[in-house]
Amino acid sequence: MKNALSWTLIVCVSIFLLNNCKTTLHKDISQDQSFISKIRKLYSSGDPSLWPKPELNELAVPHFSEIGHLPKVKFPENNPYSKEKVLLGKTLFYDPRLSGSNQIACASCHDPELGWTDNKTQSFGHDRQLGTRNAMTIMNIAFAKSLFWDGRAESIEQQSQMPIQDHKEMNEHIDIATDKIAKIKGYESLFERAFGTKTVTKEKIAMAIATFERTLMSPQTKFDKFIDGQSDAFTDDEVAGMHLFRTKGQCMNCHNSGYFSNNQFENDGTGLLGSRQEDLGRYKVTGDPSDAGKFRVPTLREITRTGPWMHNGAFGTLRDVLTFYNGGNPEPPKKRATVHNGVQLVSKKSAMLKPLHLTEKEISQIEAFLATLSTRTQRLVPPGLPK
Numbered sequence: 001m002k003n004a005l006s007w008t009l010i011v012c013v014s015i016f017l018l019n020n021c022k023t024t025l026h027k028d029i030s031q032d033q034s035f036i037s038k039i040r041k042l043y044s045s046g047d048p049s050l051w052p053k054p055e056l057n058e059l060a061v062p063h064f065s066e067i068g069h070l071p072k073v074k075f076p077e078n079n080p081y082s083k084e085k086v087l088l089g090k091t092l093f094y095d096p097r098l099s100g101s102n103q104i105a106c107a108s109c110h111d112p113e114l115g116w117t118d119n120k121t122q123s124f125g126h127d128r129q130l131g132t133r134n135a136m137t138i139m140n141i142a143f144a145k146s147l148f149w150d151g152r153a154e155s156i157e158q159q160s161q162m163p164i165q166d167h168k169e170m171n172e173h174i175d176i177a178t179d180k181i182a183k184i185k186g187y188e189s190l191f192e193r194a195f196g197t198k199t200v201t202k203e204k205i206a207m208a209i210a211t212f213e214r215t216l217m218s219p220q221t222k223f224d225k226f227i228d229g230q231s232d233a234f235t236d237d238e239v240a241g242m243h244l245f246r247t248k249g250q251c252m253n254c255h256n257s258g259y260f261s262n263n264q265f266e267n268d269g270t271g272l273l274g275s276r277q278e279d280l281g282r283y284k285v286t287g288d289p290s291d292a293g294k295f296r297v298p299t300l301r302e303i304t305r306t307g308p309w310m311h312n313g314a315f316g317t318l319r320d321v322l323t324f325y326n327g328g329n330p331e332p333p334k335k336r337a338t339v340h341n342g343v344q345l346v347s348k349k350s351a352m353l354k355p356l357h358l359t360e361k362e363i364s365q366i367e368a369f370l371a372t373l374s375t376r377t378q379r380l381v382p383p384g385l386p387k
Helices: 002-043 083-093 156-165 174-182 187-195 202-214 222-227 236-246 318-326 360-371
Strands: 337-340 343-346
Touching: 002 236, 083 187, 083 202, 156 174, 156 202, 174 202, 187 202, 222 236, 236 360, 318 360
Parallel strands: none
Antiparallel strands: 337 343
């Protein structure tokens, strides 16, 4: 009898605790759902002024603008848009005769089916020489204020000539490349329609390629549809991820505006000074010691299609990238200093980068949000090359 009463008491207590746990669990989920529903309504309202205030480091404020749609592309006054110029630029972009070997084209490293990159850790070029950096996507390049990881080109027109002349990339003198194009009969009509004259110059080649590249815009993304009012376009995790991106995740410090980049140069501790993988970054352009280890902040649009990530392709998954930032970008003590041409350089990681203390679930939610910034793989039919 005593044992029966004991067992009865145990069963009653167990049922009580189980029911209490379920009630608490449901309450927590209900609270989460209530919060998600609230911010879902705000973020998909079509009015960014209603969004929760972003959490920004004071260093980020001068270069901050809210995330949102890409603006309309503005073509330079000295290189206005025309469909004829786009066709010429597209043709030149795919033409390997601009290279010394007649085998490498701009499209070799910027493939539309690979997010306009080559998806390689480091790109290779002339004689299969391996470069030192990852090929940046040229998707939405019209909104970049400087080009390459170190910003050495100030315009797309300037950028378009540099790979042609780089000994590790296309390995051709720009004047020789221009002469080769000028001798191809089929190009005469393309240049005449684009510029009003058959005369081929290196400046016209650069202008045509730049015009074509400015047309490489992302189609409307899931993110764009959501903020325009399609509140059911996002899952709960994607809504939570967008909120974390703007708040606890601190991603907005650098990745803001419709381009999802502040177009600045930041040191995130990946320069690895003093090691075999050393990359001095922006310093090689400016000569300013404070720029050692700084790189251009890349766009996050199409981010899931443009890996591997970082200037050296160090990370093969977005999860690895997010985990790295969550830890505050721990910079190895032995890879913070170097001597370059007699100059002592010390890497000074951005003060904006600190441990974020994101949970595994929160990291997954930010990753889910980032996926909403990408679109489907593009299929672009290469143009026929003039003869």
